[in-house]
Amino acid sequence: MALELETERLRVRGWRPEDTEDALATYGVADVTGWLTPETDRIGDVDAMRAVLVAWTEAQQNLEAPRGRWAIERRTDGVVVGGLAIRLLPPYDQDLEISFQLRPDAWGRGYATEAAFALIGWALGQPDVEELFAVARPDNEPAIATARRLGLEWVGETDKYYGRTLWVYRIRAGDLATDPLIALPDPDRRG
Numbered sequence: 001m002a003l004e005l006e007t008e009r010l011r012v013r014g015w016r017p018e019d020t021e022d023a024l025a026t027y028g029v030a031d032v033t034g035w036l037t038p039e040t041d042r043i044g045d046v047d048a049m050r051a052v053l054v055a056w057t058e059a060q061q062n063l064e065a066p067r068g069r070w071a072i073e074r075r076t077d078g079v080v081v082g083g084l085a086i087r088l089l090p091p092y093d094q095d096l097e098i099s100f101q102l103r104p105d106a107w108g109r110g111y112a113t114e115a116a117f118a119l120i121g122w123a124l125g126q127p128d129v130e131e132l133f134a135v136a137r138p139d140n141e142p143a144i145a146t147a148r149r150l151g152l153e154w155v156g157e158t159d160k161y162y163g164r165t166l167w168v169y170r171i172r173a174g175d176l177a178t179d180p181l182i183a184l185p186d187p188d189r190r191g
Helices: 017-027 046-060 111-123 141-149 173-178
Strands: 004-006 010-013 068-074 080-088 096-102 131-136 153-158 166-172
Touching: 004 111, 010 111, 017 046, 017 068, 017 080, 017 096, 046 068, 068 111, 080 111, 096 111, 111 141, 131 141, 141 166, 166 173
Parallel strands: 096 131
Antiparallel strands: 004 010, 010 068, 068 080, 080 096, 131 166, 153 166
């Protein structure tokens, strides 16, 4: 499934082999991968990152919308500043998780919020998709702040996913249409 979404500053699109260096600037950094759920080892080199991108690209073809992995590309210069994913949460039969990762030099510019908001809008417009979840460790303040800026509501704490205690946030399709506080994020707002 080829997906391309554009926001004021960003493009959400499929991963490409030529994204390897930029992807490594995100997934090759322990300060990023150490917060992922499940916790993931940082990718150590260009060859390993290229192999991961190939695997993601091949898997994408067989995933049912809205599941997948996408690059976040800055429109002004084509630099990939991070990634987004929508996947099934364990036990992998019902709950869809949205996740977002940014390279450290892109933190604090609102990119995660802007890109994830576009992806959420698209995903919640897919048939039979009524809600999305985000999970974060209770001490992952940046992820929690982003979930809140996106309009996700805190629904509780659980150890159901990934064998660790996580805070769970949720957004439903109806929230986008009825909540006047949920609007496209201001690109000048930090986060």
